[in-house]
Amino acid sequence: MTSELTITPRDLPPPIERRNLIGWAYKNLFSTWFNTLLTALALGVIYAFTKPILTWLVDQANFEVVKVNLRLLMTGQYPRAELWRVWLCLDLLVVNIGLSWGIWVKRRRALGVVLITAPLALALLPTISSPARRDLLILAIIGLIAFGAGRLGGLSLRRMAISAWVLYFPLVIILIRGFTAPEGWLPVTNTNLWGGLLLTFLLTIVGILFSFPIGVLLALGRRSQLPAIRGVSIFYIEVIRGVPLVTILFMASTMVPLFLPSGSRPNLVLRAMVGITLFSAAYLAENVRGGLQAVSQGQYEAAHALGLSGFQTMALIILPQALRIIIPVLVGLFIALFKDTSLVTTIGLLELLGISRSVLAQPQFVSFQREVYVFISLIYWSLSYLMSYVSQRLEVALGVGVR
Amino acid sequence: MEQNRPIRRQKIVPLWRDERILSILGQAVFLIILTASLLYLARNMLMNLNRLGLGLGFDFLPLTSGFDIGEHLISYERSDTFFRALLVGLLNTLFVSSSGILVATILGLLFGVARLSGNYLIQSLARIYVELLRNLPLLVLLFFLYTSVFIQLPRVREAISLPGPVLITNRGIAIPWGIPTATFTQYQYILGFGVFSAIALGRGLAWYGERTGRAPLVWLWSLLLFFLIATIGWFILPTRPLTLDAPAVQGLRLAGGRQFSPEFMALLSGLAIYTSAFIADVVRAGIQAVGRGQVEAARSVGLSSMQTLRLILLPQALRVIVPPLTSQYLNLTKNSSLAVAIGYPELFHVSGTILNQSGRTVEVIAITMTIYLSISLLTSAFMNWYNRRVRLVER
Numbered sequence: 001m002t003s004e005l006t007i008t009p010r011d012l013p014p015p016i017e018r019r020n021l022i023g024w025a026y027k028n029l030f031s032t033w034f035n036t037l038l039t040a041l042a043l044g045v046i047y048a049f050t051k052p053i054l055t056w057l058v059d060q061a062n063f064e065v066v067k068v069n070l071r072l073l074m075t076g077q078y079p080r081a082e083l084w085r086v087w088l089c090l091d092l093l094v095v096n097i098g099l100s101w102g103i104w105v106k107r108r109r110a111l112g113v114v115l116i117t118a119p120l121a122l123a124l125l126p127t128i129s130s131p132a133r134r135d136l137l138i139l140a141i142i143g144l145i146a147f148g149a150g151r152l153g154g155l156s157l158r159r160m161a162i163s164a165w166v167l168y169f170p171l172v173i174i175l176i177r178g179f180t181a182p183e184g185w186l187p188v189t190n191t192n193l194w195g196g197l198l199l200t201f202l203l204t205i206v207g208i209l210f211s212f213p214i215g216v217l218l219a220l221g222r223r224s225q226l227p228a229i230r231g232v233s234i235f236y237i238e239v240i241r242g243v244p245l246v247t248i249l250f251m252a253s254t255m256v257p258l259f260l261p262s263g264s265r266p267n268l269v270l271r272a273m274v275g276i277t278l279f280s281a282a283y284l285a286e287n288v289r290g291g292l293q294a295v296s297q298g299q300y301e302a303a304h305a306l307g308l309s310g311f312q313t314m315a316l317i318i319l320p321q322a323l324r325i326i327i328p329v330l331v332g333l334f335i336a337l338f339k340d341t342s343l344v345t346t347i348g349l350l351e352l353l354g355i356s357r358s359v360l361a362q363p364q365f366v367s368f369q370r371e372v373y374v375f376i377s378l379i380y381w382s383l384s385y386l387m388s389y390v391s392q393r394l395e396v397a398l399g400v401g402v403r
Numbered sequence: 404m405e406q407n408r409p410i411r412r413q414k415i416v417p418l419w420r421d422e423r424i425l426s427i428l429g430q431a432v433f434l435i436i437l438t439a440s441l442l443y444l445a446r447n448m449l450m451n452l453n454r455l456g457l458g459l460g461f462d463f464l465p466l467t468s469g470f471d472i473g474e475h476l477i478s479y480e481r482s483d484t485f486f487r488a489l490l491v492g493l494l495n496t497l498f499v500s501s502s503g504i505l506v507a508t509i510l511g512l513l514f515g516v517a518r519l520s521g522n523y524l525i526q527s528l529a530r531i532y533v534e535l536l537r538n539l540p541l542l543v544l545l546f547f548l549y550t551s552v553f554i555q556l557p558r559v560r561e562a563i564s565l566p567g568p569v570l571i572t573n574r575g576i577a578i579p580w581g582i583p584t585a586t587f588t589q590y591q592y593i594l595g596f597g598v599f600s601a602i603a604l605g606r607g608l609a610w611y612g613e614r615t616g617r618a619p620l621v622w623l624w625s626l627l628l629f630f631l632i633a634t635i636g637w638f639i640l641p642t643r644p645l646t647l648d649a650p651a652v653q654g655l656r657l658a659g660g661r662q663f664s665p666e667f668m669a670l671l672s673g674l675a676i677y678t679s680a681f682i683a684d685v686v687r688a689g690i691q692a693v694g695r696g697q698v699e700a701a702r703s704v705g706l707s708s709m710q711t712l713r714l715i716l717l718p719q720a721l722r723v724i725v726p727p728l729t730s731q732y733l734n735l736t737k738n739s740s741l742a743v744a745i746g747y748p749e750l751f752h753v754s755g756t757i758l759n760q761s762g763r764t765v766e767v768i769a770i771t772m773t774i775y776l777s778i779s780l781l782t783s784a785f786m787n788w789y790n791r792r793v794r795l796v797e798r
Contacts, residue, residue, distance in 0.1 A: 029522060042525050043524065046528070228430035228433060232437065242775060242779035243779075246743060247740065247772055251768050258447070258448045343741070345542065346744050373550070374547075376543060380543060384539075385534065
């Protein structure tokens with residue numbers, strides 16, 4: 001019996017891996033007649049889509065409209081003299097990204113360098129104006145320095161990087177808005193002048209930042225033992241999640257002035273921010289609730305056993321763990337919000353999509369619909385894709401779901 | 404425990420440290436603050452409305468609307484009421500959402516399965532499709548489809564004519580459509596009878612299958628019976644219940660058939676394509692969630708590959724797929740409100756017009772939000788019921 005089962009290496013040679021192109025193609029594309037049919041179908045689809053797109057790109061597309069309106073698309077009517085603030089925000093962002101990449105991301109160093117030097121590539125584009133080119137170069141250099149510092153730095157740098165991220169978003173809002181009188185060194189800019197990609201980002205950042213405390217409170221409220229608080233939280237969350245964002249934005253734009261004492265009329269940007277914050281708070285609350293549920297019961301019991309009060313248990317034991325779990329989810333929410341801010345176009349704000357539409361409304365640009373939409377799609381797409389990639393990396397780095 | 408009780412009862416907890424009283428007090432304070440702030444907002448609102456010379460109430464609904472709606476599923480004129488206008492909008496929303504859900508589900512299934520294909524090209528195509536759409540805002544897609552695709556189609560005179568005939572122009576897309584004749588009502592009764600007998604047959608077959616252990620193809624036989632009755636009914640009636648109305652170009656416009664405006668087409672395709680990318684991901688995750696061992700076990704007990712799919716894979720995958728699928732359906736329905744940007748008269752667009760005509764901001768917004776909320780709650784209630792049915796029954 002046993003002699004039959006013994007397998008000598010000579011009887012069963014290892015399968016020959018055909019690593020060449022033909023072998024690969026055979027295995028993946030032509031293994032059966034059905035597979036071959038699918039391959040033919042796919043090739044047909046690729047041809048049917050690529051050919052008109054390439055023809056359009058090579059022959060018909062004229063991106064002059066983007067080049068002429070680039071500043072509008074990026075920052076709207078933000079005062080030209082104050083543009084350095086936007087660049088400063090970008091510089092700080094690159095510092096944060098570079099530091100974090102150097103510190104936490106272990107294997108994909110090369111990709112990080114590519115990411116950081118992306119401004120360099122942009123600077124080499126022929127259509128960029130020379131001051132912008134200079135600023136882009138500075139951006140790349142700062143990013144590289146931060147990346148190097150992150151690689152060399154120790155534990156204290158790690159803490160600094162975390163607090164830098166936390167501080168970054170409020171700082172951006174203060175920087176862009178300014179707080180001194182017109183003759184001061186950082187004059188307040190009129191929010192009506194905010195526009196383009198800048199406004200898109202500001203709306204997203206404000207939305208996440210202000211909905212965060214509300215969302216955490218709502219999540220805690222929903223898990224509360226007190227029926228009144230739980231009921232109100234559930235009602236708020238379900239109502240907001242049950243209606244489209246457009247209706248909430250619309251309500252914010254038309255009804256906020258009605259709710260306030262007569263005479264006070266907050267500007268449209270502020271109203272949109274209120275709407276977005278109220279909206280994303282409900283979604284954030286559900287995510288936080290997910291995080292809270294993922295913290296095991298034993299943690300509560302251990303905290304109680306140590307004599308911590310209910311508040312201390314939440315603030316010191318449960319919330320830190322829950323929030324750590326949901327960081328990747330938060331990035332996902334940020335991406336969703338980033339895309340959803342395009343809806344403020346419907347109430348007449350000039351963020352990236354809104355300003356593109358107002359550019360396209362000018363008679364000389366009316367025939368460039370495709371070019372402009374392709375351009376802004378590219379911006380939306382690459383930024384969201386980048387962020388979702390980062391969130392996947394984060395998930396790995398934080399070891400979510402891994403104990 | 405029994406001995407402890409009297410001792411504990413003797414210990415008097417002072418009122419301000421009794422947890423029950425504290426919690427009731429806390430909730431009372433919370434509710435009072437909440438009510439007070441809501442009342443403050445309401446007071447402001449009433450004062451502002453008064454200042455603007457506006458009242459509050461739903462008495463405007465039976466008034467004449469005085470505006471046109473381009474597309475309506477039920478008859479509608481300028482002289483109809485605001486209420487009817489809202490109804491037209493709601494029906495348009497339901498129409499575009501349900502057709503969008505149908506198309507999105509088919510596309511999503513297709514691409515979800517394609518992402519798991521062994522064929523490298525098919526798999527990459529599906530991946531590109533999903534990644535491309537997931538990272539674009541829906542509104543940008545809608546504007547692109549509307550202004551760069553459907554509006555840029557050839558003019559009516561140079562209409563693209565597909566066999567059918569289907570006419571594709573920048574004024575919309577027209578397909579052949581049936582027009583009911585005198586016998587259509589009777590035919591509806593016949594169809595009703597068909598549905599009834601198909602259900603009866605299905606029940607009977609299912610009962611037979613449970614009795615004998617040999618499962619017949621319940622769905623197949625029921626459907627066959629239904630189609631049989633439908634076909635017999637079609638030919639048995641003195642005149643055909645429907646006559647075919649083919650669309651045609653008449654001068655500068657399309658005539659006949661069923662016409663879909665470019666706004667509708669842009670909205671429908673945008674919603675369907677966008678949501679299908681998310682559904683594809685849901686489907687892929689659902690199929691991957693079923694362990695490989697399940698398929699292997701099914702094959703080893705002698706089930707055919709079709710049976711494996713129908714009896715083993717799908718029931719288990721559906722359990723994972725249904726909850727996120729529900730939220731995608733709801734998203735699609737809510738996203739249909741983006742039609743306001745391209746001008747398809749669905750609920751939100753119509754209520755915007757009503758708001759402008761009547762000036763009743765608060766009421767119109769309240770009505771619109773309530774309708775959307777009811778759609779969401781009803782759908783999720785139905786899906787929860789379905790989810791409970793397909794749920795794994797654990798001991």
